[in-house]
Amino acid sequence: MKGVLLVNLGSPESPTPKDVKPYLDEFLMDKYVIDVPYLLRALLVRGIILRKRPEESAHAYAKIWWDEGSPLVVLSERMQEKVQPLVNVPVALAMRYGSMTIEKGLQELHDKGVTEVLLFPLYPQYAMASTLTILVKAEEIRKKKFPQMTFTDVPAFYNKPDYIKNLADSIQKHLVGFDYDHLLFSYHGIPERHIRKTDVTKSHCKIDGSCCNTPSPAHDFCYRHQCYETTRQVVKLLGLPEDKYSLTFQSRLAGDKWLEPYTDVEIDKMPGKGIKNLAVVTPAFVSDCLETLEEIAMRAKEDFEKNGGGNFLAIPCLNDDDEWCQTVGNWINDWAK
Template structure:
């Protein structure tokens, strides 16, 4: 019997330091997130970051928390229910970090008699710290607990026409109501070394502005290329003129060389460049979360206006939008009907 496991990032149980700390520990101690030797990672995370970060992060979570719980979890649950309603096979939901674990999701499917699982990381672009860590952990759990189970992996769908259409249409509904000067495509940042580590050719990725536009097998797993390709295709679909859009990367840890340009730096410069009405899109996420609701819709919004901006629109992710849920359900149907 076939079934599906949708997997998103996860969330602390509550916006309190007590619950945020173990969540951050699990997340930051992941060797695919902070990819340094274990002892150094433990020193950095448990000796430095977790001494102050939980309180700060809890305050940020508190600003965006809903009555029903974590926005990311609530939105993902709504999406899962809509997709399940359009599917003839079981569709379960799990999170990479937190209590809604991948183990629980696989167990739920196993209890329903599922032995063929479509493993579906909810990330359009491939990255070590998102896709890879899900796939590695899921395989470890399968081998240990469900050896008879078989996986089919949903690859990065950053350029899949139906995804681009759903994303672009979702963005369009908001741009149609906003007389923007500029559209910023802001993607989650990752260290530059992650790009080189995922280069299967071991030679293509130079991160110099040209490699992402030069065809290569490396692009199958290159987060940077996939982000630029998503932007390119959405811009083409929507007919956004050259010069009226740009791309940046948000969120970073100090001490590393991360993908540039940085969202906060660029947003702060825009008003003096004549950009007074800014729309921001976050296509690395399919569900709104801390990075979109607090970092963009609140912090970037505030800083943009402090620096002279007038109007700011944080365009929501696709979330549980009808077209997006129908698209996912169609992908599931195509897989379920294969012999």
């Protein structure tokens, strides 16, 4: 019997330092997120970051928390509930970090008699800190707990025509009535070394002005290329002129060289360049979360206005949009045939 496991990032149990701290510990101690030797990682995370970050993050989570709980979890659950009636196989939901574990999701499917699982990381672009860590963790659990199961994973869908159409339609819908000067595509940032580590050719990815535009097998696992390609295809579908949009990367950590240009730096400059009405879309996420609701819709908006900007529109993620849920259902049905 076949079944599907949708997997998103995860969330603390509540917006309090007590619950945020173990969540951040699990997240940041993941060797695919902070990819340094264990002892150094433990020193950085447990000796430095977790001394202040839980309280700061808890404050940020508190600003976006809903009565029903974490927005990311609630929106993922709504999506799952809409997708389930569209398919003829069980659909479970799990998170890479936090209490909604991948093991619980696989157990739910196992209890329904599922032996063939479609692993569906809810990330359009491939990255070792998102997609890869889900696949590795799921395989570890399968070997230990569910050896009779087999996995098929959904590849990065950054360039699939129906996803691109869903994203373009969503952007267009939310721009109605908003006279924008500029549309910013803000993607989650990653360290540059992650790009080189996932380069299957070991030589293509130079993170220069040309490698992302030069055909290569490396592109199947290159986050940077996939972000640019998502943007290129959406822009083409929307018919945007070159001076009307740009691409940046957000949420960097200090100490490493991360993908540039940086979202916060670029947004601060925009009012001085005559951009008074700014719309921002965050296509690295399919569900709104801390990085979209607090970092962009609140902090970036405040910075934009403080630097002389006028109107700021944070375009929601696809979330449980009907067209997007239908697309996911179609992909599942194609696999389940």
